[in-house]
Amino acid sequence: MTARRVARVLLDSPLPQLDRLFDYAIPASLVSEVAPGVRVKVPLRSAGRMVDAFVVEVGEQDDADRPLSELDTVISTVPVLTPGLYALARRAADRAAGSASDILRLAIPKRMVRAEKAWLANPLTAAPVVDEDAATRASLVLADFPGLEDAILDAGRVALDAPPRLAQPSLGAWAELLAAAAVRTLAAGRSAVIVVPDHRDQAQVASALAAWAPDGSVVETDARQSSPARYAAFLRTLSDAPCIVLGNRSAVYAPVHDIGLVALWDDGDPLLSEPLSPGVHARDAALVRQELDGCALLFAGHTRTSDVERLVGVGWVRELPAQRRTSPRVVLSATREGESRGARVPSSAFAAARGALESGPVLVQVARPGYAPVLVCAECRHPARCRHCGGPLHARAAGAVPVCTWCGRSASGWTCADCGSDKVRMVSSGSERTADELGRAFPGTRIIVADGEHPVLHVDAKPALVIATRGAEPIAEGGYRAVILLDGDRMLQADDLRIGESCLRWWSNAAALAAPRAPVHLVGVAGPVARALATWTQPAYARAELEDRIPLRMPPAVRVASIDGDRVAVDTALTALREGVPEVDPTWVLGPVPTENGARALVRFDYSAGSKVTDALRASVIADALAARRANKGRRQPQGRPQAPRNTLRVRVDVPDLDL
Numbered sequence: 001m002t003a004r005r006v007a008r009v010l011l012d013s014p015l016p017q018l019d020r021l022f023d024y025a026i027p028a029s030l031v032s033e034v035a036p037g038v039r040v041k042v043p044l045r046s047a048g049r050m051v052d053a054f055v056v057e058v059g060e061q062d063d064a065d066r067p068l069s070e071l072d073t074v075i076s077t078v079p080v081l082t083p084g085l086y087a088l089a090r091r092a093a094d095r096a097a098g099s100a101s102d103i104l105r106l107a108i109p110k111r112m113v114r115a116e117k118a119w120l121a122n123p124l125t126a127a128p129v130v131d132e133d134a135a136t137r138a139s140l141v142l143a144d145f146p147g148l149e150d151a152i153l154d155a156g157r158v159a160l161d162a163p164p165r166l167a168q169p170s171l172g173a174w175a176e177l178l179a180a181a182a183v184r185t186l187a188a189g190r191s192a193v194i195v196v197p198d199h200r201d202q203a204q205v206a207s208a209l210a211a212w213a214p215d216g217s218v219v220e221t222d223a224r225q226s227s228p229a230r231y232a233a234f235l236r237t238l239s240d241a242p243c244i245v246l247g248n249r250s251a252v253y254a255p256v257h258d259i260g261l262v263a264l265w266d267d268g269d270p271l272l273s274e275p276l277s278p279g280v281h282a283r284d285a286a287l288v289r290q291e292l293d294g295c296a297l298l299f300a301g302h303t304r305t306s307d308v309e310r311l312v313g314v315g316w317v318r319e320l321p322a323q324r325r326t327s328p329r330v331v332l333s334a335t336r337e338g339e340s341r342g343a344r345v346p347s348s349a350f351a352a353a354r355g356a357l358e359s360g361p362v363l364v365q366v367a368r369p370g371y372a373p374v375l376v377c378a379e380c381r382h383p384a385r386c387r388h389c390g391g392p393l394h395a396r397a398a399g400a401v402p403v404c405t406w407c408g409r410s411a412s413g414w415t416c417a418d419c420g421s422d423k424v425r426m427v428s429s430g431s432e433r434t435a436d437e438l439g440r441a442f443p444g445t446r447i448i449v450a451d452g453e454h455p456v457l458h459v460d461a462k463p464a465l466v467i468a469t470r471g472a473e474p475i476a477e478g479g480y481r482a483v484i485l486l487d488g489d490r491m492l493q494a495d496d497l498r499i500g501e502s503c504l505r506w507w508s509n510a511a512a513l514a515a516p517r518a519p520v521h522l523v524g525v526a527g528p529v530a531r532a533l534a535t536w537t538q539p540a541y542a543r544a545e546l547e548d549r550i551p552l553r554m555p556p557a558v559r560v561a562s563i564d565g566d567r568v569a570v571d572t573a574l575t576a577l578r579e580g581v582p583e584v585d586p587t588w589v590l591g592p593v594p595t596e597n598g599a600r601a602l603v604r605f606d607y608s609a610g611s612k613v614t615d616a617l618r619a620s621v622i623a624d625a626l627a628a629r630r631a632n633k634g635r636r637q638p639q640g641r642p643q644a645p646r647n648t649l650r651v652r653v654d655v656p657d658l659d660l
Contacts (some may be wrong), residue, residue, distance in 0.1 A: 005058065006024065006059055008023055009071075010022075011051055011052075012053055014099070026071055030071055033074040036057060037080055037082060040073065055081075076111055080235075088253060097617045098278020103280065107254075109234050110218060114228060115232040126241060128216060130187040130212075130213070137180075143323070159318070159319050169477045170476075175208045185296070192446070196246070198271055202247065221254070238255060239256070264283060266301045268307075268501060297317070302509050303538040309542040309543050332534055333527065345486065350441075353412070354442070360461050360515070363468060365469070366508070371395050371433045375395060378421060384424050385417070387414070387612060388407075393405070393411050431451045431469050432467075445465055448467070450473065471509070478558050483520040488523060553588060563649065565598050574589060574603075577620070618651070
């Protein structure tokens with residue numbers, strides 16, 4: 001019997017029941033073009049159409065009597081899906097009870113023909129050579145953390161607290177540290193991947209790499225790039241020549257050759273959490289990749305998340321202290337006797353700002369952008385709401401007509417639904433209102449507003465008041481001469497399990513922008529978070545947070561999965577989970593509770609039972625999708641009344657908070 005060539009392909013489909021490999025016969029005309037990793041089009045008989053797919057394996061099959069559909073066309077002969085990338089996508093998807101195709105949709109950019117032709121015409125094969133002087137300087141930077149260079153070269157897993165200072169007038173020491181780790185890895189002939197939250201952090205690391213890395217060895221990738229540029233950068237990572245990949249959360253999947261290091265900066269930033277299905281955090285993807293590829297793994301930040309602290313506690317990640325401990329000069333500012341208790345800027349912070357403005361810029365961090373983000377009725381204090389959509393009203397300037405935050409409509413003629421009053425009162429000050437107030441308090445001083453609507457990356461060393469929202473603080477040349485952290489008590493009141501960690505991260509990142517020995521005033525905050533900032537002991541705070549969550553079975557002490565869908569589907573999934581995974585304690589299941597779209601339940605489980613729980617949840621998702629397809633198959637919709645689609649089961653694993 002004559003064997004035939006068969007390709008096993010992964011369909012590019014969001015349907016969970018299609019998340020497996022399918023066999024297709026390779027026509028004789030395509031045998032020379034079909035290879036593992038190439039894009040193809042294949043017929044999907046159940047849908048009666050052609051779909052895109054990736055070839056995962058190619059082989060021969062002796063059973064020629066088994067009917068197989070044939071591949072239709074080869075879209076591109078470039079093997080964009082490497083074996084390592086498929087293994088990573090498969091493992092990460094299984095860990096999150098998701099589909100591998102959803103991971104690959106994030107990891108592999110859309111094909112751009114012109115960029116592909118240019119790459120095929122001139123592929124890069126020569127390995128970059130790191131200058132000996134650059135490698136030496138990189139080793140000197142790494143020497144601030146004894147054992148770090150050896151850990152990088154020996155595929156170790158480490159966590160460290162980045163030095164809270166500027167290495168150069170406009171460059172953070174943390175960026176220089178990550179660049180040094182990547183350059184040292186490249187000097188050893190291996191690739192490195194650096195993952196940062198946003199373009200501001202990316203620009204910092206890119207600036208540090210520009211001084212050390214060889215030309216053409218740094219590949220930047222992020223969502224701001226044009227589609228051809230992003231695809232060209234992806235093709236560069238497929239070369240055998242090692243490189244340094246620098247980008248946002250999807251860069252963790254970069255299919256570089258012989259990876260030696262994956263470094264994550266500030267893993268507590270929510271931008272590193274993938275919002276699209278299956279919602280794999282860059283930290284979790286990096287852990288999976290380190291296990292698969294045997295590369296070094298580096299977690300760095302000015303603070304320590306409880307997730308990384310758990311890994312340190314169980315011995316999976318090793319903590320590396322700095323040789324010389326440095327910390328900003330943090331002052332806990334409170335109102336003094338005789339001052340108004342409602343004073344937003346106490347006299348001590350005010351005096352520090354006035355003195356610092358004589359020599360350079362001063363940073364003032366606030367909680368929210370805009371002028372007055374929150375308005376209430378002046379009579380009864382009821383929140384002012386839009387009459388059209390119910391959204392909160394805010395003011396763009398003093399005396400301006402209130403505007404809805406949600407729909408953008410002006411609320412002229414607004415009256416309170418409770419008492420009928422037509423007057424509003426501001427109860428929150430945004431960046432613009434703070435700038436207005438401080439501008440009157442410091443006449444003649446230059447005022448700079450930095451927030452989402454007014455992005456500022458750098459400021460010079462001349463005196464200025466920089467009013468910035470959390471995370472939007474620009475870097476000042478030589479560092480800020482003083483840092484004032486306002487609205488801390490308001491930030492801590494947010495309804496979030498991890499708000500303490502988040503506030504400590506916001507404040508620590510701002511404090512790291514201060515000049516040496518410059519005062520950092522935290523206004524109106526006391527308690528464990530304030531003490532951790534003042535003593536610069538963020539790992540100890542993360543450790544205490546983790547210890548408090550263990551008896552309460554809160555993440556990250558345990559893993560949490562959310563199950564959403566109609567009530568019957570959620571109940572069915574919970575029943576299957578209890579029967580299939582006896583390790584799940586029934587008391588660890590919260591809900592189901594009614595929601596707008598049906599019902600929701602939360603399942604808490606130990607890490608040791610992770611694979612069993614995710615497998616069971618994934619099986620329930622597939623079973624529900626198949627049941628929905630059978631229910632809708634052949635059903636005729638009433639004329640003029642389109643039938644509402646049946647809610648399918650949705651599962652998300654490792655949700656950061658218990659929010660029912």
